[in-house]
Amino acid sequence: MFKKILIANRGEIALRIIRCCREMDIRTVAVYSEIDAESLHVRYADEHICIGPPSSSRSYLNIPAIISAAEITGAEAIHPGYGFLAENPHFAEICESCKIKFIGPTAETIRLMGDKVKAREIMRKAKVPVIPGSDGPIVDEKEAMTVARKIGFPVIIKAVAGGGGRGMRIVHSEGELANAFATARVEAEAAFGNPTIYIEKYIEKPRHIEFQILADEQGNVIHLGERDCTMQRRHQKLLEESPSIALTPRLRREMGRAVIVGARAIGYTNAGTMEFLLDRNGNFYFMEMNTRIQVEHPVTEMVTGTDLIREQVLIAMGEKFRGNQSKKLEINGHAIECRIYAEDWEKNFTPCAGTITSYNVPGGPGVRVDSHVYSGYTVPPHYDSLLAKLIVHGRNRKEAVRRMQRALDEYVIEGIKTTIPFHKKVLREPAFLKGDIHTGFIDLMEKEEGKENE
Numbered sequence: 001m002f003k004k005i006l007i008a009n010r011g012e013i014a015l016r017i018i019r020c021c022r023e024m025d026i027r028t029v030a031v032y033s034e035i036d037a038e039s040l041h042v043r044y045a046d047e048h049i050c051i052g053p054p055s056s057s058r059s060y061l062n063i064p065a066i067i068s069a070a071e072i073t074g075a076e077a078i079h080p081g082y083g084f085l086a087e088n089p090h091f092a093e094i095c096e097s098c099k100i101k102f103i104g105p106t107a108e109t110i111r112l113m114g115d116k117v118k119a120r121e122i123m124r125k126a127k128v129p130v131i132p133g134s135d136g137p138i139v140d141e142k143e144a145m146t147v148a149r150k151i152g153f154p155v156i157i158k159a160v161a162g163g164g165g166r167g168m169r170i171v172h173s174e175g176e177l178a179n180a181f182a183t184a185r186v187e188a189e190a191a192f193g194n195p196t197i198y199i200e201k202y203i204e205k206p207r208h209i210e211f212q213i214l215a216d217e218q219g220n221v222i223h224l225g226e227r228d229c230t231m232q233r234r235h236q237k238l239l240e241e242s243p244s245i246a247l248t249p250r251l252r253r254e255m256g257r258a259v260i261v262g263a264r265a266i267g268y269t270n271a272g273t274m275e276f277l278l279d280r281n282g283n284f285y286f287m288e289m290n291t292r293i294q295v296e297h298p299v300t301e302m303v304t305g306t307d308l309i310r311e312q313v314l315i316a317m318g319e320k321f322r323g324n325q326s327k328k329l330e331i332n333g334h335a336i337e338c339r340i341y342a343e344d345w346e347k348n349f350t351p352c353a354g355t356i357t358s359y360n361v362p363g364g365p366g367v368r369v370d371s372h373v374y375s376g377y378t379v380p381p382h383y384d385s386l387l388a389k390l391i392v393h394g395r396n397r398k399e400a401v402r403r404m405q406r407a408l409d410e411y412v413i414e415g416i417k418t419t420i421p422f423h424k425k426v427l428r429e430p431a432f433l434k435g436d437i438h439t440g441f442i443d444l445m446e447k448e449e450g451k452e453n454e
Contacts (some may be wrong), residue, residue, distance in 0.1 A: 001025050002077050005103070006070045007041070010060060012372045012389060013293070014041035017079050029073045031066055033059035035380045040372045047073050051196030054382045060084045063091055070100050077316060079309075083384065086292040087114060094305060103316040105270050105291045112266060113289040116160050123286045125263035128258045131277065131285040133200035144181050145174065147199050154202040155303040155377075157181060159188035159195075163288075165235025166191040169200055206234065206277040207246050207440035209284065211259040212241075214302045214311050215268045220321045223259045224304050225331050226252065227296055229275075230299035232425065233349065233442045238419070239426065240296040240337045242303050243399060245435045246278060255284055256329075262286065269299075271312045277411035294341065295389070298370060302335035302393040333393055334400040338408065338423045340371075340388040342379045343370050347423035353381035357415035366393040366400075379416060387418060397435070401427060 002166070005021055006029040007014045018028045018041060030045030037052040042048045049069040052059035059065070061084055070078055078095055080086040092107035104110070113119050117137055120130050134147045137160055146173065148155045157180055159167025167188030169180035181197070189195035207230040228244035229237045247255070259274045266289075273290040297308045332357040343349045359375040369386030372380070381389065392407055393399030408424050426432055429445065 002101070002313065004033065004046075004073065005077045005079055005313070005349050006066070006073065006074045006075035007045070007081065008060070008066050008078050008085055009035055009083070010039060010041060010372045010383065011386065012080035013295075014039075015044060015372050016242055016370055017081060018044050020307060020313070024310065024313065026313070029069065029075050031060070031069050033382075035202045035382065035411045037336045038377070040374065049170065050127065050435075054380060056084065056383060059200065066091075067098055067100070069092060071098065075100065077103055077313075079103040079312070080292065082292050082295055087290070089114065096387055101316050103270065103312050105268055105272060110267055110291045113291050114161060116158060116162065116288060119198075119289060120198075120286070122265055122445060123262050126261050128262045128265075128286050129284060129286070131200040131203065134157075137196045137198055138181075141178055141181050144199060145177055148177060150172070151199075151201045151390060154204065155199050156202040157184040157197050157199055159192055159197055160185065161192040161194040161196070162188060167197065168235060172176055180303050182331065183325060189259060189424075203279050203285065205440060206230075206279050207244065207437070208237075208275065208439050209244055209255070209278050210275040210290075210294070211249070211276060211383075212274045212294075212297070212308070213259055213263050213268065213272050213316065214308075214321070215263055215270065215272070216315050216321050217269050217318055218320050219264075221260050221268065223256050223329075224306060224308075225329055226255065226299050227294075227297065228326070230439055231432075231442060233446075234440050235439075237296065238339055238442065239408065240299050241397070241400075242299040242335050243331050248282075251282055251284070258284075258286075262289075269309055270315050290316075296337050298336040298368060298391045299337045299390060301333050302368070303333060304329075305332065322428065332391070333395045333398040335393045336400045336404050337391045337439060339386060339419070340390055340411070340413070340423075341419045342385040342416050343419055344417035345419050351381065351385045352417040353379050353385075354416040355379075356413060358412055359414075360410070360412040361388075362390070362410035364403075364406075366403055367407050368392070372411075400448060 004027040020184045021028045027046040030048040031051045051065035085091040089107040089111040092102045095102040132151045138144045154172045157169045169184045171180045185195040212224040228241045231239035275287045280286045342352045355378045361369045368391040392403040
């Protein structure tokens with residue numbers, strides 16, 4: 001059993017990990033930037049160390065400062081949460097060289113899955129369906145045109161080291177390719193320090209389905225069902241559900257088998273998520289693997305009764321699974337998560353830093369709020385604008401939707417703009433209520449709203 005864990009993160013995920021560790025009787029160390037001195041994760045941790053100024057490059061991405069904090073406090077392990085250094089193989093390697101356990105997969109696994117081209121090739125060899133596309137990185141515009149003509153338009157250009165929709169361009173015709181190719185390379189270089197791109201067939205109006213996996217260090221792998229992350233804006237998830245109403249029991253079994261095969265093909269350990277696109281004909285295609293805990297992990301926890309952070313810690317300590325996938329996966333009811341951001345959705349989701357003057361969280365049966373903010377808290381402009389995750393659970397999707405509508409009505413955050421009104425609007429959309437959605441649903445909804453306001 002670890003006696004002390006350092007959390008190399010901030011905000012709600014840092015607080016989530018601290019709460020889990022407290023239940024496991026493990027002491028925690030919070031690292032923080034100067035501007036986060038009054039954050040709840042600092043207050044709740046057993047120990048805390050300032051690691052730099054507000055800029056993330058000089059604090060939460062400052063590997064020497066984080067390692068020093070772990071060594072000074074005697075932390076035996078580091079939990080990276082999500083974002084920042086969570087998928088940085090160099091950080092995982094340094095932890096290992098310093099005899100500090102990195103709570104996540106190996107550096108080699110992170111590196112392999114971080115390279116989208118290599119990840120596709122591994123999955124293809126493992127017989128996991130992948131989207132038709134280039135066999136490797138695209139060298140120049142001429143090669144891009146050759147590949148695009150072969151697989152057929154529309155295509156999507158992606159950054160090899162990409163994520164979050166950056167370095168990504170959809171191309172509908174040959175005339176658009178040159179400009180999209182150049183733009184994607186520039187954006188990839190700026191965002192990831194790597195201009196390399198590849199091309200895939202663009203699947204029109206798909207659903208985004210991801211499977212949560214856990215893998216221990218003895219080679220056992222299980223999945224905990226799927227999350228439907230289709231409700232996105234420009235490739236950024238805003239609302240997630242579990243289970244997906246688009247999956248039949250047979251399709252769930254097929255995708256689940258592919259997930260296990262894929263995870264074993266790379267020797268995966270700890271928690272991870274395999275992401276797929278699902279077309280309207282029930283065909284699914286591997287898209288990428290996230291080698292960390294996901295923002296949306298609570299919906300899986302709500303329907304399976306599994307504490308995923310606890311499982312991460314136990315796996316890192318060398319614990320072996322007590323169960324296996326041969327047992328029938330029990331999914332209990334339906335869960336929905338709304339991501340509450342400090343953004344003005346009526347002004348193109350512009351981030352809104354500032355002080356929260358009034359804060360009241362919803363409650364009642366089946367309602368959970370993961371958040372690090374409070375009345376009087378000042379939202380800094382330096383980091384991701386996520387304020388909270390509002391999660392509800394119901395006996396079925398209809399009850400979960402009604403519960404979320406009620407919880408959103410109760411949620412009060414004043415002093416800054418938030419996405420609460422946006423979520424209220426989404427949950428009144430007839431197509432969403434019927435489950436007739438695709439990854440472009442929100443963008444389409446915004447366009448229709450713009451036409452109405454003209």
